[in-house]
Amino acid sequence: MAGSQQYRSRRRDDDAPEPEAPTPPPAAPQAQGAERDEALDSLLDEIDGVLETNATDFVHGFVQKGGQ
Template structure:
C-alpha cells in the first residue's frame, strides 16, 4: 500500500512543476506593471484549464445538507 500512499503525493509534485513567473530584481515601474499583467494573463490561462467544465451546471449541482 506504500505505493498508493506515494501516488497521493503525485498531485503535489505536479503542483511544483508550475514555475513562478520570474520577476526582474528591481523592475522599473512600467516593466513591473507589464510583468504583473503578463503574470495575471498566464495565471488565468492556467486556471481556465483547471476549472470544471460547464460552470453553471457544476455550481447548481453542488447542494449540501444541513451543517453546524
C-alpha cells in the first residue's frame, strides 16, 4: 500500500529512533512538550495517508451488535 511505503521511506530518511528498543520510562518532564508535538506531527503526517477519507460515512457505517 502506498501509505506504508511512504511511511517506510520517510523513516529511513529521518533516521528516527529505532522502533524495536523499548521506550525508556518517563524522563524529566521539562522541555518534553515541544519534542512530543514534533514527534506527533511527523506521525500524523504519516497517518494522514491512511485515515479514512470520509470520516462521516466511516463512523456512520461502524455499527456493531452488542456482545458480552
